[in-house]
Amino acid sequence: MRVAWGILLAAVVASTVLAVPARASAPAEVHGLTLVQDEVLSDDGRLHELALHSTVLGRDTRVRVLLPAGYDSAAAAGERYPLLLLLHGQGGDQSDWTAATDIEAQTAPHDLIVLMPAGGANSFYSNWLDGPQWEAHILDELVPWVEATYRAVGTREGRAVAGLSMGGFGSMSYAARHPDRFVSAAAFSGGVAIADLGIAEATALQLLGLGDDRRWGPFVTHEANWRGHNPTDLVGNLRWTALRLTSGNGVACPGDRPEAGVIEAGTWSMTVGFSTRAGLAGVPHSVELRPCGTHEWHYWERDLAVWLPMLMASFAAPPPPPAAFDYRFTDARTSVWGWSFHAHRPATEFLELKAVSPSGLTAIGSGGVDVVTAPVYEPGATYALTRRVTGVVTVPVAVVPPLLALPPDAGSGATAIADADGRLAFTLDLGPAHVADQYSPDGIAAEALGLGSYFQAATVSITKLAAPIPAAPVAAPALAAPDASRHLPITGAPAPAWPVVAAVIALALVLRRVAGAPHT
16 A cells, blocks of 8 residues: 655654864855855865855755865866765755765765755755745756866766655656756655655645645646656656665664654655556666665665665766657756757646657647757758647556557648757647646546547658758748647546545654654
8 A cells, every 4th residue: 555655754853064164265156156155074175065145046055065085186186077966855954964874985985076955844856836946946056056166077977866755756856857967866765756646645745744835736736747746757758867766665674763664665665656667668777675674864874885886887887868769748848858848838737759859759738839959950951840640649647648540631841940050940739728737627627528638649750851051041930830829628637546545644644743753
């Protein structure tokens, strides 16, 4: 029986902050961050705690940076190092990993920079609908700042993300939402599912004081946004990432605290679910499911020690970027693997991209999609763009939606000229834009009434023409651009009805009384 993810977040443990004299350093603002203070926390000069002012957060924040041994030596002056973004759990801060584990000794043999941010209480490391923009702060401010300040590799091949519990959710969510940024990702006792139990998980979070509708919105009306951050719903995006997951099953091993077992049973269930979903989607991954073990730091310390050699092997021989890729997302705008997409529809819903490559792509969704390709074409050359409707999806599902075969339409075409960087830009029509969010009551009602029970699948083929290159550039073409006046509500599928909802909520209330469990 699954344990709701809200149970995973039942306990909070305080961490001790180390204090040492500061080292003066104050460069100008870079990537939206300004350095306020730099404290050296170790005798060997490897561990620093930084105070930074964040433009995105609108306030100061603190992070810890652990540098490789010998980083400041003359012999290492020209070396560049891979970066590990390491996330804490709920109730923690930037000091957790260094205070609770021997991470300094574990990383000493490895040429590795470790970045440990303060993720914020209940943040789930996400951009809130109404509140802090944690994902933008960490991925678009902090990681670039650290890579520019220290001698980091600064590319996907030299970047990884990992975390425990809530940080395990953050690591897998970041890697799945941005697979072109991380070559490896790990979740230790990770909360790698936030929506698999539907409303039960959202209710448990509220009862435990960990829910906040400002984060992803109320689950009933904003389920699509929850699923757009949920690693299990995005598992197919991780096909080109080296993955590692671990969890105990909640049964106390000798010396464990039994009260921390229920939380670990929840992470075990979610880890099994993620692994099963990954297997069905053909996503390679490494998983360790312990025959016993609770939600405690000594397991995460061991998990990190076991994973570090695997991580360094990934850096030494990184999985190559894909020649063609699939990707699904709910954001209105995204960029991945060098391509940019802007979906034009009022609803929050999944847009499925299939077989994206220099020869074209298939998109499944509604409304129009502005596409800017990767820089893979001959600058100034003219390309033919041919669009065909290839099917419809009646009930979108989490992994690979089934297509209902339709006779191919006659097709529509246009031409585009590659810009100076070798990019093409065009708009792809996916039929009427839905106005009700996917999975929402309005979306489900629209489907029941037959007002919009499909997502259109359209394929665009890209072929270089032999015709002469025009003397002047032309505007980005629209491939049968949608009529903005034609709007139909979206179809949707309700979350599974789980009979354990009542039991989960009752158990969550009991867990609130449990004292002394570690933070998640």
